[in-house]
Amino acid sequence: MSPLAGHKADFPVLARTFDDKPLIYLDSANTSQKPQMVIDAMAEYYERSNANVHRGSYKLAHEATEALEGARAKVARFINAPAVHEVIFAKNVTELLNLLAQTWGRANLGKGDAVVLTEMEHHANIVPWHMLAAERGIELRWIPITPDGQLDLREIDRLLDGAKLLSFTAMSNVLGTITPVAELSALAHAAGATVIVDASQHVPHLPTDVQAMGADFVAFTGHKMLGPMGIGALWGRTELLEAMPPFLGGGEMILNVTKEGFTTTELPWKFEAGTPAVDAAVGLGAAVDYLSAVGMEAIREHEVSLTGYAMRTLTERHGDDITIHGPSEPASRGGVFSFTYKGVHPHDIAQVLDEQNICVRAGHHCAKPLMKVLGENATTRASLYLYNDESDIDALADTLSAADMFAL
Amino acid sequence: MSPLAGHKADFPVLARTFDDKPLIYLDSANTSQKPQMVIDAMAEYYERSNANVHRGSYKLAHEATEALEGARAKVARFINAPAVHEVIFAKNVTELLNLLAQTWGRANLGKGDAVVLTEMEHHANIVPWHMLAAERGIELRWIPITPDGQLDLREIDRLLDGAKLLSFTAMSNVLGTITPVAELSALAHAAGATVIVDASQHVPHLPTDVQAMGADFVAFTGHKMLGPMGIGALWGRTELLEAMPPFLGGGEMILNVTKEGFTTTELPWKFEAGTPAVDAAVGLGAAVDYLSAVGMEAIREHEVSLTGYAMRTLTERHGDDITIHGPSEPASRGGVFSFTYKGVHPHDIAQVLDEQNICVRAGHHCAKPLMKVLGENATTRASLYLYNDESDIDALADTLSAADMFAL
């Protein structure tokens, strides 16, 4: 039995039944479920300490401010950030990648400048650059992928040559591929490019050390790491953050405002205009506590083992009828399986699985350029987290055959 | 006794004590407290229905999507929006005003174009326009205020002449002034200007009908109306929203993405990139339910009466030692009192009040240009909501004298 057995009970949604059958949640790459302690921490914030932050001059407001800044400190420790003020909160990683495009990007990229992405990016790390490209005339270059779903680095020197920025995912939300972040950061820096890492799928599942990653910015999103929706975090180097123009203007981010203009306040608040989601920060802090108590190494170990089990079971049971995209070696991937089965459309597969309360995602997973490269319109994706176990995989493997009615 | 007596018990924070003394919360213009039903609705969402929205093909994901879209429909009804898809969610009103500046503004404002604001705007409705002004060379014009804290409309024709946009607050967060929204919208439209209303202080306290307001965009923020932090709503006219370029790029807001470019999806999702804060939307929906059950007319009546009581009590008790800014007539203002007392600095006043657990705000209230007009560096601000009663005002009036030690 896995050392993580028993954790399922901490997640109230997982006790949900439909038609007296249990829920089998295999969609954590989309959003994770929340342990009761995260839900309770948020409720407790509102029941005891709610007030606006940084502005109040009374005890309750101080408690709320401590709750927000305490959560920031927890997140900073969790990713080994060198300084707490280098951690910036926003509503999700999408906002943070847009922030980078609109502040660092606008300040540093002009006509003809090259930005390097990979073919396995999520739309959140593509569309902001398309928008900037349309505005500024920058060029987008794409690191291709190998048939095994790895980044194909054979042409990396040419791609990075003269590039101003490399922005890429630390783990594909479609293929599960774990990319060589430190290596790519070093190559990009050697070529004079700045480095952004979309760690949305990395931080929830693997120990993350932003210093070891060697990048300049690392962004991720709370709801995929047991935290609530409505919060994401960006780590960035002080020098770069200080040199960047502000993103959204308003309260909290100013030092002074007159009818003629304004000046910005210090980090991290310079990038946090308006009332922040203190409850969501508190929830993210609690999620980080939970993950740390279980241990990121243990979580990774559990997922590698379950990933191996899943790949073995699905292939043993369905042989050539199933194709699982992405790296074949569990140690070089996360617990995310995009597959095709007997040519059946993913939406129909998902429907027959849902009939047995098995939750998977069908579609392009916000990675349409990757779908095109894979030659698929859509895939079915099952994805794991610490609360999954072998029985969940067995249910998936068993139920898949019900999709045979759609085989053409 | 007020017809609203008893509602205090619905708000768990208000039962909090420090040193066995009760909490007296007079900072609702900053953020409101939450009724238990709002807190519970959010917890229940995570305990029962959490999933990512719009993307999932299983029952749980459908429940989550219904929760989000159901909340949108509630908000639309609450403000009498003509169509649900005209309601756009973001993290707070600050983000929404920036959205308008960066989408409608960038598409419609160029060098030399004039934007009209008022001297009583919150920084959230100033800084985004300063940022655009710096980028585009637009001109900002300011509607001045009268000594009684009303908008001074004597020069309004001149100010609107040739202006492209009027953006103003429906109720001042410092003075409590309720502005003539419908009248100003009509004047602006007659002058050919588009109209944005910052209704952050209006929607929580007065019945709001966006159609009667006659503006083109109306934005407000959830945490001031009994809802959670991390959500705000914008209503806008379909034609304008459709003509606007997108704001943030990423998942949810696209129709198609290729390596070459992207196309946007339909309203309202076009403006909602990334995973939304479904829990916060659910909380806002519950807040709207709560407010509707109490009745916005009843809330307004309660606040007018309590505002009258507060102004009478404070002046009777402290005479010339106290100056309350803003309109003297309770019917033309909300329950927000910025005052100065014996020349004592607001921070010291707030400190002695906090000693008795009375929560007020001291500072510039994110309205520094207004502070300058008032000739103050800062004020002390007490603000009311449906859960306040006369005893809260009495405590404030009683305790104020403790600040006498700072009178110079």
Next chain:
Amino acid sequence: MGLEDLYREIIIDHYRSPRNRGELGEPATRTEGFNPLCGDEVVVFLDIDEGGVVTDVKIGGQGCSISMASASMMSAAVKGKTIDEVQQLTSSFKSMMSIHEREIGGDGSESEADSIVDAEFPMGDLEAMRGVVKFPVRIKCATLGWNTLLQGIDEHPAVS
């Protein structure tokens, strides 16, 4: 509710043997529709004569059983009809599908909302799609072809 409500026999038949599958060359119009939620793509080729009659229609693209079957049934239903009739039929079909779609926005113009309520065009085989309403996530699949058709009509030179 069981899957048999969704996957009625006639739907599976249209899915397995799609009608009017293929392409049309000039002067036919070609219109692409996307379901942003699941990646389905439908392509509608449309020939309309000067009298406003849909003389030919072909369907391309890839999608799930519901989107493909719905587009196939649609192609069979609209061929030979006038634009007016097609528009009424579309309204009726959406009305059958779309209490939910209207509520959460849809394309949501008010006049359309009215016409949804009024229209009641005979549905024939299309009736088989009624079960989709019980599976709200699939409504977008069922209406994809129809929305693409409407767009194609709008863009057709014989119309504008």
Next chain:
Amino acid sequence: MGLEDLYREIIIDHYRSPRNRGELGEPATRTEGFNPLCGDEVVVFLDIDEGGVVTDVKIGGQGCSISMASASMMSAAVKGKTIDEVQQLTSSFKSMMSIHEREIGGDGSESEADSIVDAEFPMGDLEAMRGVVKFPVRIKCATLGWNTLLQGIDEHPAVS
């Protein structure tokens, strides 16, 4: 903890009778500091001679009792000291204030964090400010003048 911990007699005295209140003309530098949270503004005028000694300092601006008293005590403490001594004193003062400030960020450069721990400059009257630590929202008030002073030193032509 009671208000008497915060509002020590000597603090109230500096608040009521601020030392070195006023302005200095050229060649003195003039530096403005804002507390974005409550609107306090402190202006520090600074004269530094060629030997790096603070020969004169004056304080302007408006603020609460804590920010004004702290700036007043600061002005008395730094006059006649060398820049080095002033920087050490500032570190000591911040160290007295700022366990909290460091944790939530502050200006947070790592070298500064070290120096905070090391520095232990004699505080004299400034000791009276120690009670502010128990009122974390007021720490920013207490340090406003000091941060403005540091900035003024940085900008002073005798230094750069």
